[in-house]
Amino acid sequence: MVEIPKLAVAVDLVVLTMADGVLNLAIVDRGIPPFEDQPALPGGFVLEGESLDEAALRELKEETGLDLEVAHLEQLASFGAVDRDPRGRVVSVAYLVLAAELGDLAAGSDARGARWCPVNDLPTLAFDHDSIAAVGLERAKSKLEYTTIATRFCPPQFTMSELRSVYEAAWGVELDPRNFSRKVLTSRGFVEDDGVRSGGRGRPATLYRAGDATSLHPPIMRDTAPDAP
Amino acid sequence: MVEIPKLAVAVDLVVLTMADGVLNLAIVDRGIPPFEDQPALPGGFVLEGESLDEAALRELKEETGLDLEVAHLEQLASFGAVDRDPRGRVVSVAYLVLAAELGDLAAGSDARGARWCPVNDLPTLAFDHDSIAAVGLERAKSKLEYTTIATRFCPPQFTMSELRSVYEAAWGVELDPRNFSRKVLTSRGFVEDDGVRSGGRGRPATLYRAGDATSLHPPIMRDTAPDAP
DNA sequence: CCAAAAGTGTTCATCGTACACCCATGA
């Protein structure tokens, strides 16, 4: 058999959470070259004995302390430009992680620090991580339309307002609370009743938890801007 | 710096075409172990000096003679189970290729033969290629809904019936020719007028060519089966 | 003139949107 070229394979994580009414991205400050001290996505190399998903889970745990109980993880895309890493040839498999609001991040092994950053105010990231983050953001926005992942941005119990604010923050629009509520409640399996929350001003809100359904039919469509005239 | 593990990286191609009114998948018969003589997806290892996309294009050219003039190519997903290849650790980046009807396939370097196979009558494939093919098929079906890729299954000039038959074959449904025509023609940029074809029985059909648009708003939705009662 | 294929017009149910209105609580 001819010789098989071998390449370094990394996983990079686009970790999104909802905090203070805006989407936030997890960022680490690199503690080692290349791009030392520059912000980047959390991630690391895939080891020989682990699958891609296992590597993503391990990095997720190491960098954010999250596990799958509270987060949604899915593969995003792979990035393999020859010169994307100055150290040499590295193929990166990007993952998308969605989670409810978390505490502060603890810096991982080769990171100087880790923090949340509002997606509308992102710094320039190392490597091609700007592109990767952009792909992840767009995927998250578009999956809100036809899946129930919005519930993954919410705590186990949430109100209709909280769920709606996920859509509003991600899409940058205002949605009619009444029509939104109806749409969610008539989508079988999107949410289940789970008690009532009193304590705030105004009428107590019904609490919901995520339902069994993963896809939405019909979708909740955002008005993607039609072509310019 | 700590040592970086290196892995073999392959690209595998899910090449779909429309022939005889059904979707067909490109299959090669392996000429070398492992899985010698078994059917598999076309593909091969990524070389050190080429990007993932370049590797996919190269394999596409080698295995089918296609180039991007006539085909649509997009990344599908990456597969990285530790034991997916008996030779050792191989991460595979799968690509989806859509093309109009092509001639016969020429077997590539390490393939004994290559052929088209109707997707409803697929043999068991080597490695985890069954899963990869399934993901590719599902992706193609679902992209018909909200993108204009259906035109990629058609020759440069096509009739409305031909375009409709793409949807009917992929989804296994019958669509009303009149409503379908209206929907396509009112989606700006989906198709452009391109003459008339006479010669068959009946009224001559208008010819169309692919338009500029890539996404459809609103989508053409298939009735995904609602949850069982 | 008839069959076959392409395309138009019309009707009706359904869905999204906008918004008036009612409900339940804390201060």
Place this chain on the structure above:
DNA sequence: TCATGGGTGTACGATGAACACTTTTGG
């Protein structure tokens, strides 16, 4: 009882499905 937030009912325009009907060719 008022302000505040939560939720229902209703009217209207847009969209999709079903299908009668016209148009244009070949035999």
